[in-house]
Amino acid sequence: MMKSPFARRDFLRALVLGGASVATANLLAEEGALKEPVFRISKATSDVAARSAPAHPLDPALKLARECLERINRDVVDYTCLIVKRERIKGTLGEHEYMEAKIRNRKVVDGRMTTPLSVYMRFVKPKGVEGREVIWVEGQNNNKLKAHEGGFLGSKLPSVWLDINGPLAMRGQLHPISDIGIENLILKLIEKGEADRAHEECVVEFTKGAKLNGRPCTVLTVRHPQQREHFEFHIAQVFLDDELGLPVRYAAYHWPTSPNDKMGPVLEEYTYINIKTNVNLTDSDFSPDNPNYNF
DSSP states (O other), X not given: OOOOHHHHHHHHHHHHHHTOOOOOOOOOOOXXXXXXXXXBOTTSEEOOXXXXXXXXXXXXXXXXXXXXXXXXXXXOSEEEXXXXXXXXXXXXXXXXXXXXXXXXXOEEETTEEEEOOEEEEEEEESGGGTTOEEEEETTSGGGEEEEEOOGGGGGTSOOEXXXXXXXXXXXXXXXXXXXXXXXXXXXXXXXXXXXXXXXXXOEEEEEEEEEETTEEEEEEEEEOSSOOTTOSOSEEEEEEETTXXXXXXXEEEOOOSSTTOSSOOEEEEEEEEEEEEOOOOOGGGGOTTOTTSOO
């Protein structure tokens, strides 16, 4: 029998808090500007852990991820942000998409979900999707999302309820809406990290003193020098905002196709910009009946 996504996430959370983990992603843009994500690590100093040698190069990253997950579970109830994402789907790299988002984190007490993961997004760029709105509350409305199109179609088509894993909701997406958010990204990276930990040929570096749009960050870089069937990426980078103590950007790259390409083609990248935590979001923020929305 297939496990529900709730049970799967509970298992991963228990796995991490019990002692296994990896890290996640986001990045910050200049206020009011919708620019391509900007980051710089070229002048930063490398700070590879020089303590006792870990059993696997990924172990310090897993420890860091466990700490990040504990922090977000303990300290973050909800947040608003601008999400910037870009994904390669069926070999084609899409445009950067910008979404204003409200997210209320899932909370579980004594094995019972007291607060469902709740998501509202409004697309602001590119022009073809500007004005699209999506709203979803875990486990409510038969676990369906409600959406209406943006752009020219937005004025012609009604709002619709969609299966979050169905073809319409998944069109142009690598992941369903149930995977959105910093905490879920950490859990996804845990899966990737645990899978990679079963193999060698893994180089891990921590780089301090990096800048992400002027904000100090520590960058975790995981590199697989040789392309193997069991590896999903050539290089993955996680930016950890030093002030927030949370991951703020994740980007993964395929193996280079030319000698001059050191990183390789982008597979996927996710950035959480202008994060404001614990802003007291209410049920109304996740209701299609909210008068400030256009459902």
